[in-house]
Amino acid sequence: MPYVVLRDQVTNYDSYRAAIERDAARRQLYGCKGVRLMRSHGDPADVVAVVEFASMDDARSFVTADLNAELDAWMPTTGYSEAVILDEMEDLPG
DSSP states (O other), rough: OOOEEEEEEEHHHHHHHHHHHHHHHHHHHHTTEEEEEOOOOSSOOOOOOOOEEESSHHHHHHHHHHHHHHHHHHEEEEEEEEEEEOOOOOOOOO
C-alpha cells in the first residue's frame, strides 16, 4: 500500500486539521483512502500527516499536482513542508 508522508511545522493545529478536512474531496480524486495525523512528542508544532493511497501512481499524482501549491497558500504552516512517498513492504508482528 502506498503512502505519502507530509511533515509540516504548524502554526495552529485546529486550523491545520480543518484545512486537511476541507481538502478531503480533492484527495479522494487522487485515490486517497484516509489520513492519519500525528504530532512530534517533543514539538507540538511538528505535525505529520500519513496519507494512504490506492496505488503508487495515485500517490505520485497527488504529490506532483499543481493544486498542492494552491493548498499550501491556505495551510497554517510556517512554510516548511516535506513530502515523502513510501510503499509498504510488509507488516511484521510485535
